[in-house]
Amino acid sequence: MLEVSDLTFRYEDLTMVFDLSVVRGECLALLGPSGGGKSTLLNLIAGFEKPLSGRIMIDGRDVTALSPAERPVTSLFQEHNLFAHLSVAQNVGLGLDPGLRLGPAERETVRQALVRVELTDLEHRLPAQLSGGQRQRVALARSLVRRRPLLLLDEPFSALDPGLRLGMLDLVDRLRREQGLTVVLVSHNPQDALRIAARTAFLSEGRILAQGPTENLLSGTEPAALRMFLGTSQSGSGDG
Numbered sequence: 001m002l003e004v005s006d007l008t009f010r011y012e013d014l015t016m017v018f019d020l021s022v023v024r025g026e027c028l029a030l031l032g033p034s035g036g037g038k039s040t041l042l043n044l045i046a047g048f049e050k051p052l053s054g055r056i057m058i059d060g061r062d063v064t065a066l067s068p069a070e071r072p073v074t075s076l077f078q079e080h081n082l083f084a085h086l087s088v089a090q091n092v093g094l095g096l097d098p099g100l101r102l103g104p105a106e107r108e109t110v111r112q113a114l115v116r117v118e119l120t121d122l123e124h125r126l127p128a129q130l131s132g133g134q135r136q137r138v139a140l141a142r143s144l145v146r147r148r149p150l151l152l153l154d155e156p157f158s159a160l161d162p163g164l165r166l167g168m169l170d171l172v173d174r175l176r177r178e179q180g181l182t183v184v185l186v187s188h189n190p191q192d193a194l195r196i197a198a199r200t201a202f203l204s205e206g207r208i209l210a211q212g213p214t215e216n217l218l219s220g221t222e223p224a225a226l227r228m229f230l231g232t233s234q235s236g237s238g239d240g
């Protein structure tokens with residue numbers, strides 16, 4: 001579904017090179033230490049950053065030169081950018097039409113998305129009248145109405161308390177199955193990957209150092225950077 005080949009990008013002294021493939025309907029987690037390049041990889045896939053070289057294919061189509069709006073991709077970030085003066089339903093409707101010219105069919109699509117994220121009773125509220133978790137569900141609903149097959153999540157729930165965070169991950173998992181979405185989830189937290197990602201790629205210093213089924217990868221002992229990240233590294237020489 002998603003094929004990233006030899007994709008290179010540079011920020012000052014860090015050169016990043018990514019190779020990755022994700023099959024349709026799968027959830028892949030990108031785990032790794034801060035500054036490893038997780039968000040950069042997501043931004044390259046979404047088209048917010050331009051690679052120096054390499055290729056991104058989505059559903060067999062080369063999207064490397066396409067603008068973000070032309071890509072069959074939708075993104076959800078920790079900063080959900082809801083418009084404070086618009087209601088919940090209007091914020092979701094923006095995913096269908098930035099000018100909010102919504103006919104009956106579009107309004108029904110918005111209503112259904114709000115049902116899916118369990119916000120039906122709150123559609124007339126303003127973002128300030130919602131909890132953080134509810135605001136993230138509005139942002140998720142807005143992503144859903146765009147009906148893009150690839151959903152990119154960049155730590156969207158990390159500011160939520162643990163129970164709410166896991167609830168949101170479960171919701172994403174359910175939506176993935178119901179709508180046949182392909183999901184790439186960036187996280188610092190191995191628990192997030194264990195919760196919903198069948199496969200995980202570990203990124204550090206601009207490279208994918210390991211990938212595989214999530215449980216295998218997280219219980220493995222290689223590479224050393226992964227052990228450090230997980231905190232399972234034995235203290236080495238110098239402490240005896």
Ligand SMILES: Nc1ncnc2c1ncn2[C@@H]1O[C@H](COP(=O)(O)OP(=O)(O)OP(=O)(O)O)[C@@H](O)[C@H]1O
Nearest residue numbers: 011012014032033034035036037038039040041188
């Ligand atoms: N706009 C920028 N200009 C220069 N360097 C940047 C910029 N954005 C990111 N970087 C650098 O690129 C590297 C990768 O950053 P990136 O945000 O992709 O990492 P990350 O793994 O998502 O980190 P985090 O988990 O902290 O969000 C870091 O060294 C970062 O300092």
